[in-house]
Amino acid sequence: MVTDFVIETEGLTKQYGNITAVDNLSLHVPRHAIFGFLGPNGAGKTTLMRLLLGLIRPSAGRGSVFGHDIVDDNLAIRARVGYLPQQPNFYQEMTPRQTLRFTADFFYTGPQKLVEERIEETLHLVGLQDKADRRIKGFSGGERQRLGIAQAQINYPDLLILDEPAAALDPLGRRDVLNIMERLRKYATIFYSTHILDDVQQVSDTVAILNHGRLVTQGPIEHLLGGGQTIFSATLKGNTEPLYATLNNQPWVDQVELVYQNGVTQWQIEVSDEAAAEAHLFRLLAQDDHVRVLEYGRKRYELEEIFMQLVEGDSHGR
DSSP: OOOSEEEEEEEEEEEETTEEEEEEEEEEEETTOEEEEEOOTTSSHHHHHHHHTTSSOOSEEEEEETTEETTTSHHHHHTTEEEEOSSOOOOTTSOHHHHHHHHHTTTOOSOHHHHHHHHHHHHHHTTOGGGTTSOGGGOOHHHHHHHHHHHHHTTOOSEEEEESTTTTOOHHHHHHHHHHHHHHTTTSEEEEEESOHHHHHHHOSEEEEEETTEEEEEEEHHHHHTTTSEEEEEEEEEOOHHHHHHHHTSTTEEEEEEEEETTEEEEEEEESOHHHHHHHHHHHHHSOTTEEEEEEEEOOOOHHHHHHHHHHHHHHTO
């Protein structure tokens, strides 16, 4: 059955004795998304990936990838998935070209010329074409991650599952891996786990947050960064008292918070009707001759702020 979702789980649970690693998880990953699966270390991210790949069996619930059941049809799933474990291992004396040739032999039986063209294309995709014939033994952590992504991509997968692809890298290595993920999005859905908040904010269009094995929230990252509220911020200078009264009389304004600092006023304006605010709010602020609008825009939360609120709130509620 074809759906708009590559990955779907309902009540998926995995227990190890008295420990619940994944707890009643219902998840939906849309096609062609870069889906960031975010959570602290030990949140259950790797366990979920192993469940999706059929490497372990769930204790309860169900899951599907491309409509195939993760327990009964896991071979059909693996044929369409590329997987990068958190710490990929390679034969140290081999080169990237030899490594990809070895991996490609599991998938391709056609003319060797076409296989070599695919290997060359993949090396270019991850930026290793200049080091294709060097031994992996001397590679940096970032180069090993790029080779791991190349190995996961060699069979033209429809879904890439990447476990903490940039976690152990320096800033340059992380940047390279994130750039590769951006390039790969036109070929495959990318489902990756991380605990690095900035990575998610840079490349993801959809995100889920896991804590203690439970799903805290999921959805488009723009919605998450909106904080669940529609708030506009403004920095004003001048006599703002009449304007404050005018705003509070608007039916679409829920709350106005003011902070006075260094001769200017910082405004946080929470609204119930986004369309009305977009049509009228700036005009109301700018029409007062006694007030100057120095800055104006919709409030945008940092992901770290949202993450801490959600995870701490979830932990207190347990």
